[in-house]
Amino acid sequence: MTTKLAAPGTIGGTTTAGRGKRPRPPFGVSVVAILAVLIALFSLIPLGYVGVMTAATGWDTAIALIFRPRVGELLLNTVLLVVVTVPLCLVLGVGGAWLVERTHLKGRKWWAVLLAAPLAIPAFVNSYAWVSAVPSLAGLGSGVLIATLSYFPLVYIPAAATLSRLDPAIEQSAASLGLGAWRAFFRVVLPQLRIAMTGGALLVSLHLLAEYGAFAMIRFDTFTTAIMVQYRSTFNGTAGNMLASVLVFICLILLLMEVRSRGSARYARVGSGAQGRALRLPLHAYQLPAQLFLLALTALAFGLPLSFVLRWIIAGGPGIWTADEFLPALLQTLGYGLGGAAATTVVAFPMAYLAVRHPNWFSKALELSNYVTSSMPGIVVGLAFVTVSIRLVPGIYQTAGLLVAAYVLLFLPRALVNIRSGLSQAPKELDEAAQVLGKPPLMSFIRVTLRLTAPAAAGGAALVFLGIVNELTATLLLSPNGTRTLATEFWSKSSAIDYAGAAPYALLMILISAPMTYLLFQQSKKAAGQ
Amino acid sequence: MTDYSPSRLPEPRIAASVATSTNNHLEIEAVTKNFGSQAVLKGVNLSVAQGGTTAIVGPSGSGKTTLLRLIAGFEHPDTGSIALNGSKVAGDGVWVPAHKRHVGYVAQDGALFPHLTVGQNISFGLDASSLPGRHRGIKARVSELLDMVSLDPAMAKRRPHELSGGQQQRVALARALAREPELMLLDEPFSALDAGLRVATRRAVGKVLKDAGVTTILVTHDQGEALSFADQVAVMRDGKLAQIGNPFIVYTRPADRATAEFLGDAVILDAWMEGSLATCSLGGIPVRRPPAQGRVQLMLRPEQIRIAEDGPIRGTVVDTDYFGPETTVRLKLNIPPVLAEGAVADHRYPGGGEVITIRHWNASITRPGTELCLRVVGEAVAFPMEDLAPE
Numbered sequence: 042m043t044t045k046l047a048a049p050g051t052i053g054g055t056t057t058a059g060r061g062k063r064p065r066p067p068f069g070v071s072v073v074a075i076l077a078v079l080i081a082l083f084s085l086i087p088l089g090y091v092g093v094m095t096a097a098t099g100w101d102t103a104i105a106l107i108f109r110p111r112v113g114e115l116l117l118n119t120v121l122l123v124v125v126t127v128p129l130c131l132v133l134g135v136g137g138a139w140l141v142e143r144t145h146l147k148g149r150k151w152w153a154v155l156l157a158a159p160l161a162i163p164a165f166v167n168s169y170a171w172v173s174a175v176p177s178l179a180g181l182g183s184g185v186l187i188a189t190l191s192y193f194p195l196v197y198i199p200a201a202a203t204l205s206r207l208d209p210a211i212e213q214s215a216a217s218l219g220l221g222a223w224r225a226f227f228r229v230v231l232p233q234l235r236i237a238m239t240g241g242a243l244l245v246s247l248h249l250l251a252e253y254g255a256f257a258m259i260r261f262d263t264f265t266t267a268i269m270v271q272y273r274s275t276f277n278g279t280a281g282n283m284l285a286s287v288l289v290f291i292c293l294i295l296l297l298m299e300v301r302s303r304g305s306a307r308y309a310r311v312g313s314g315a316q317g318r319a320l321r322l323p324l325h326a327y328q329l330p331a332q333l334f335l336l337a338l339t340a341l342a343f344g345l346p347l348s349f350v351l352r353w354i355i356a357g358g359p360g361i362w363t364a365d366e367f368l369p370a371l372l373q374t375l376g377y378g379l380g381g382a383a384a385t386t387v388v389a390f391p392m393a394y395l396a397v398r399h400p401n402w403f404s405k406a407l408e409l410s411n412y413v414t415s416s417m418p419g420i421v422v423g424l425a426f427v428t429v430s431i432r433l434v435p436g437i438y439q440t441a442g443l444l445v446a447a448y449v450l451l452f453l454p455r456a457l458v459n460i461r462s463g464l465s466q467a468p469k470e471l472d473e474a475a476q477v478l479g480k481p482p483l484m485s486f487i488r489v490t491l492r493l494t495a496p497a498a499a500g501g502a503a504l505v506f507l508g509i510v511n512e513l514t515a516t517l518l519l520s521p522n523g524t525r526t527l528a529t530e531f532w533s534k535s536s537a538i539d540y541a542g543a544a545p546y547a548l549l550m551i552l553i554s555a556p557m558t559y560l561l562f563q564q565s566k567k568a569a570g571q
Numbered sequence: 572m573t574d575y576s577p578s579r580l581p582e583p584r585i586a587a588s589v590a591t592s593t594n595n596h597l598e599i600e601a602v603t604k605n606f607g608s609q610a611v612l613k614g615v616n617l618s619v620a621q622g623g624t625t626a627i628v629g630p631s632g633s634g635k636t637t638l639l640r641l642i643a644g645f646e647h648p649d650t651g652s653i654a655l656n657g658s659k660v661a662g663d664g665v666w667v668p669a670h671k672r673h674v675g676y677v678a679q680d681g682a683l684f685p686h687l688t689v690g691q692n693i694s695f696g697l698d699a700s701s702l703p704g705r706h707r708g709i710k711a712r713v714s715e716l717l718d719m720v721s722l723d724p725a726m727a728k729r730r731p732h733e734l735s736g737g738q739q740q741r742v743a744l745a746r747a748l749a750r751e752p753e754l755m756l757l758d759e760p761f762s763a764l765d766a767g768l769r770v771a772t773r774r775a776v777g778k779v780l781k782d783a784g785v786t787t788i789l790v791t792h793d794q795g796e797a798l799s800f801a802d803q804v805a806v807m808r809d810g811k812l813a814q815i816g817n818p819f820i821v822y823t824r825p826a827d828r829a830t831a832e833f834l835g836d837a838v839i840l841d842a843w844m845e846g847s848l849a850t851c852s853l854g855g856i857p858v859r860r861p862p863a864q865g866r867v868q869l870m871l872r873p874e875q876i877r878i879a880e881d882g883p884i885r886g887t888v889v890d891t892d893y894f895g896p897e898t899t900v901r902l903k904l905n906i907p908p909v910l911a912e913g914a915v916a917d918h919r920y921p922g923g924g925e926v927i928t929i930r931h932w933n934a935s936i937t938r939p940g941t942e943l944c945l946r947v948v949g950e951a952v953a954f955p956m957e958d959l960a961p962e
Contacts, residue, residue: 466685468682470678470680470682471682471684473643473645473669473676473678473682474676474678474682474684474743474746475684475695476644476645476668476669476670477643477644477645477669477670477672477674477675477676477747478670478695478696478746478747478749478750479670479671479673479696479698479750480670480695480696481668481670482668482670485670489684492686493684493685493686
């Protein structure tokens with residue numbers, strides 16, 4: 042990077058007549074770098090906001106607000122939630138993945154998709170369905186139940202992808218060294234799943250910290266729900282800000298733990314040559330229990346929410362399909378989803394470009410900032426944007442633009458990961474080949490690099506779209522007056538105990554999410570191959 | 572492996588004219604290039620004649636690919652200038668970007684566009700409006716180009732990943748030829764192919780380019796490829812061109828010891844130079860244009876040292892490596908008879924007892940321990956002693 046930027050200065054000179062042109066660095070690298078820095082700075086707004094707010098509060102007030110029984114209570118709730126839910130998700134996710142990928146499970150093609158399906162149901166819709174089924178649900182146990190059923194696919198998907206790609210030769214070596222199937226699984230296969238498991242565990246924990254709707258509905262208090270309550274009552278109070286800084290602190294600790302436990306070990310396949318097919322264990326007498334277990338799991342995680350949404354729709358009859366409320370919500374959701382997905386893809390591109398084409402400390406630092414941002418809960422992003430916009434640029438408060446900006450920030454990592462892998466399929470040699478064939482740099486870039494990156498970018502955009510459609514917390518804080526998305530409409534109706542009225546919105550969110558979830562599932566299989 | 576055995580050497584050809592700069596297709600003057608603090612090119616001068624074939628050969632990291640990328644217009648020289656057909660394209664404040672230089676470029680792996688068919692790849696650089704019959708004109712041109720590189724025109728509909736490595740390289744060549752460039756740059760285009768295919772593809776590519784009269788520059792780390800492909804070989808080492816000349820000259824009369832050893836196996840012996848005769852453990856050997864008198868280093872190619880029926884120069888076989896058609900023989904040279912008999916040490920006879928490596932076709936007479944008579948064919952090359960200084 043530094044050398045490229047230095048290039049013009051060292052070569053500069055006068056332009057001679059005719060065909061001469063002043064030398065310049067390759068395709069606007071400096072422009073891309075400046076853009077990427079601006080984006081990184083923008084993405085650090087939430088973290089900066091928390092830091093500045095904590096500093097501005099003063100130590101005495103901060104300590105008084107942080108070290109009080111209420112915070113301890115929330116901390117206990119949050120920690121217990123994470124400590125109980127994450128292991129459950131790991132057991133269900135890895136167990137499911139192992140059954141599907143490594144045993145002679147009957148109907149495993151169907152089970153493979155069904156186990157990922159709960160991801161298509163937003164957690165707050167899941168919570169709504171469970172409250173409909175068991176109205177007395179409340180507290181930690183219920184929180185764990187709903188969160189586990191909603192989030193175990195976040196472990197299942199990467200674990201299944203890794204297991205399906207794992208070289209069977211490793212297990213065969215273990216067998217030849219005298220290990221039975223069970224011991225081979227625990228001593229050889231499970232360690233190979235470490236990256237998938239730590240990554241999945243981090244994702245689940247971050248979701249647990251960020252989730253608002255699902256826990257608010259069962260009156261289970263976490264930091265996020267408490268911050269929302271504070272915000273509702275005092276708008277921009279110091280107490281809420283302090284809760285936010287504790288929340289951010291926990292997120293950063295989780296990030297650090299994941300980096301630590303991921304380790305520096307290399308789990309890629311050593312050596313080349315074709316890989317054999319995965320080994321599958323016969324289940325024999327365990328076939329029926331396995332089938333029953335998976336049936337129960339998918340029934341609780343997917344069947345129950347879907348059936349209760351449908352029950353409310355039937356119970357509500359045609360009266361709940363009020364076109365003047367329903368259509369605007371659908372259109373606005375699609376609008377925000379498409380706009381946000383497009384904006385996120387555009388914003389992610391310069392960072393991905395730098396990371397792939399000019400990897401150095403600079404692009405690594407940018408990526409790190411992005412990694413930190415990816416752990417920020419929606420509520421913190423929302424609070425930061427509310428405060429920053431009111432204090433610095435009041436004109437943009439409660440505008441669609443600000444909400445889209447928050448979406449970009451929340452879902453940037455999804456786009457980034459996809460565009461990165463796409464760009465690495467388009468080496469710069471191809472760009473150069475196009476230039477030497479007479480295409481100007483910009484034209485070469487469009488016809489070769491952009492074209493080759495397009496499919497991956499589209500996949501990333503679809504996942505961002507999925508995220509925006511189901512986003513509730515930041516949308517509640519930042520949306521302009523009169524905005525109705527499927528998520529906020531669902532939320533306002535179900536909060537008012539109009540469960541039948543909320544059902545169509547829930548159904549629509551599930552229908553929009555389903556194909557995207559399938560896409561995510563497919564992509565993970567491909568990604569694990571690299 | 573044995574590309575530099577004498578039977579494979581091309582007939583000596585007249586070296587490309589270096590004197591007249593106006594007729595040269597490509598003129599590189601005092602070009603330097605740094606990447607950060609690392610100097611990759613340290614002042615390179617090179618002229619390539621119209622229609623000539625030049626191979627830039629050097630070990631990896633010597634800067635040869637950087638030089639090619641400078642010619643193509645992918646990189647800017649820090650200082651110095653590059654001219655094509657007498658007009659500057661880089662240096663002295665001039666910069667002509669890659670897409671306006673009108674040169675062909677074939678990369679190591681072909682760099683075919685994976686999202687386009689073979690036909691679309693080849694026609695990528697073609698301008699439909701400039702061809703008669705527009706769309707049909709393009710199709711005809713693609714068929715013509717595929718035919719030129721000996722591929723079936725029906726391949727135009729295939730995707731790059733459906734082709735073998737050799738076929739991909741040929742398509743890349745056809746794509747580069749489509750715009751009828753006058754200068755073709757080849758960046759190790761054969762190195763990714765396996766040995767048999769490499770020779771066949773190199774021959775085919777060389778013929779196509781020769782028939783089309785295209786000035787060609789080949790970058791390679793394979794000395795055999797450089798010597799057999801080009802009529803001018805430029806040896807690159809450590810960011811500089813150590814020697815430029817026709818293949819026969821650079822192989823048989825390398826400018827320094829490092830060049831000699833890079834271009835092929837070399838037997839290096841201490842020797843005493845008097846007039847144009849060098850005396851060493853292999854006897855007296857004629858040297859053309861000796862660079863110094865007195866103590867020198869003498870370079871012979873292994874194939875110059877033959878096994879004779881009888882003679883005063885002898886060596887004892889240490890060990891051998893059998894390769895089928897030939898055997899590599901390591902010999903320990905005997906103490907020359909003059910030293911063995913005469914009691915007085917003679918400063919003109921440095922040593923004896925060196926271990927050298929030669930080749931022979933008959934494995935049966937080269938068993939370890941056998942004493943063989945040796946004779947030397949042709950002239951040797953002498954290097955001044957300072958070449959001994961560690962690099």
